[in-house]
Amino acid sequence: MSEKEKKNSFLKKSVKRFWGLTLKELQVLLKDRIAMIITFSIPIIVIIILVVGPGGIEDLISSEPGFTGRGAPPSEPPIIGLIDQDQTILSSEFVNLTLDYEKTGYTHLILSGDQNELEILLGKNKIDAIVIIPALFEYNLSIHFPAILTVEFDTIDYAALQNTQALVASLVNEFKYLHKFTGVFNVQYHREGLPEKGRLIFLGSPMFFPLCMFAIAALIACQTIVSDIPKDRMVLTPTNKYEILAAKLVAHQALMSLLIIIMMILSVSFGLEIRGGQGRFFTYFFILFMVALSGVVWGLFMSVIAKVPLNALQFFIFLFLFWVIAGFFVENPVILALSPLDNGEKLLMNICMRGESIWWNMKYFGYLGLQIGVLYILAQLIFNRKKTML
Amino acid sequence: MSEEFKSLSRRGSRIRSIIQNEITTLLKDKVSLFILFIIPIAVLVTIGVGKVGAFTNPVNLWIIDFDNSTKSHEFIATMEEGDSITVTTNYDNPFTSPAQFQALAEEYLPTNELSAYIILQEGFEDDILANKSTTLVVYIDAIDVIAAFFAEFLIQIKLVDFQLENIVFESDIFYFPVMRPEIEYSNLLTIAAPMMLGLILFGTMTLVTTQCIVGDIALKRLMTTPLYTSEILIGKTISYSIVSLFQILLSLGILKIFSVPFYGLFLDIVFVCFLCSLTGITLGIFFSAISKTRMQSAQMFLLFFIVMFIFVMFVRVPYILPFLPVENTIRGFSNLAYRGLSLWETIDRILYLLGFSAAFFIFTLIHLWRKKEFV
The missing domain is CATH 3.40.1710.10 (abc type-2 transporter like domain)
Structure with a gap:
């Protein structure tokens, strides 16, 4: 047998072993049916929540700046304390308008004459804001001068703060609209870029889809080596550790690809608008594929460095919590460049939501690709050096 | 009467042994301990040095x-x-x-x-x-x-x-928002602390405990001894609670270093944080009890965590929020640490957290009683 033939035969055998290992790995993954059901139910439940879930950010985006209508009542109506220090016809009309907001479910109102009492309630988180109509409110407006309301917000409850700010803005704008107080600037705001339908899933998908894909991929993969006892016997066969790791990677990624396809079909059929050119669906798939691949590689890395399965899970929770929290609060570009969740979010947001070109966002693909490559090589090196039981 | 007292005393002794055994096992696993305590340090410090x-x-x-x-x-x-x-x-x-x-x-x-x-x-x-x-x-x-x-x-x-x-004016209504209370937000952690604590304490304790029954191979043998299911459950809950106390103290210590205000009583704040960990522990043990494999249990954690995260951060449904431990921790911690309220004034949050823990403790107990493999 010539040298070339030997080489070919070795390659053929290697490929055959690799496919055998991949299929075995897939079988092992699919064997735990309950775990698979939960895995596949995670994105489905997330999509359903984003499609049918009311409130939250939907309240924010439905409140138009300027007055073009009240929109839908918020799911958590803020509690407003109102003091009328002016006691004039115009100020009582403002109070009446606020009462109308209460009647229609936009707010809960506490009318009071005592500012101290309301401030105590604000401090105890019993109300969300205090609106004070000052003396000379009517007079200032009647001489074509601005009237200045005092509005105190509770800033600790940040979730309620956004709704409360939107409500006060809506109240003031409607009052101005009803009495034709246009001010110097009659500002006509136009909020652009949001689709007519499926706004919540449109806004939520760049954040939550990469989160789901990364978390599921990393969680499953983090157990794949540390819990795989038979792999130690594999060293007695011609199989080498390169083939084992590659097979695990391919099997996990195949499972994740199926999950991505299901997720895409579901979200598009539930009204998710994906923007971009003709290949937008493929781009969307590819972005999630890269995020999932990053999750798989992170999982493999954690699995090779863990000594027992519990360790691997703990590495996972550390990684998962760190990236989730970093995405919300960290602005350091170096840390964010390392975050698969942040890169995935930016890619989905910029390419598939904004319709930007892929070329403009190549750096995010680069960060993901580099991370995947480096982690895989590291995982392989550690795996090669790891002593087996036999 | 004496027999009943002896029986109670024996039960107490058995529970103490389980706690001792669980803590010794946890302490032996250096990586677990490292991870449990490195998570709050890494996450809180990263955010503490961050800008708004x-x-x-x-x-x-x-x-x-x-x-x-x-x-x-x-x-x-x-x-x-x-x-x-x-x-x-x-x-x-x-x-x-x-x-x-x-x-x-x-x-x-x-x-x-x-x-x-x-x-x-x-x-x-x-x-x-x-x-x-x-x-x-x-x-x-x-x-x-x-x-x-x-x-x-x-x-x-x-x-x-x-x-x-x-100097151009026309009839208009302005308002300049006044923010209350006037907390000096010196760093990002001052803003993020309530949510961070909720996520870290609940997340870590839930995931660690998801493996405590399904991954406990010796448990089946233990069930052939005079041990009661309730004793095992109480023992595991207490031992993880003790570990969580150290994690809480470490986290609060880091918050203090980054000048996060604690206007309320420190003990009250520790208590609310402890209740948050307790909800994670009871939920984790429940997942562990109903799972057949480690992976199932971890997947249940992930499902619950992601869904809870979406509800707390994005889709705020008022009738679901009170049942979410992280939401109650955020509100409870804010009320005590930032508003300086007493425990009594934030009793609703405490009751929700206690109720959640009690409910999952009971669910686990019932499940373990009915579980055939243990008999």
């Missing part, structure tokens, strides 16, 4: 001036003041007409290059001087909700600035 995100990105604003008058130039000058807004006008592109610049703005608005654009229509100056009022058309990119609100807020402030600088 929303204010670090300037708003890219384009102004298309069709009027080209003194007042329109004054308007542009007001918008350009400060660092918060980066203004580009059609005068920065001398070969582009206002109409072409507007077409460019329409094209770029959905991208990251542009946050908003304002059109100053022809007659802008005449309207202000003659009628003291003019129409201003503002287009905002709403795809990034937070950035859109920030852009709108800055534009409104600049509009008021323009009126004050040029």
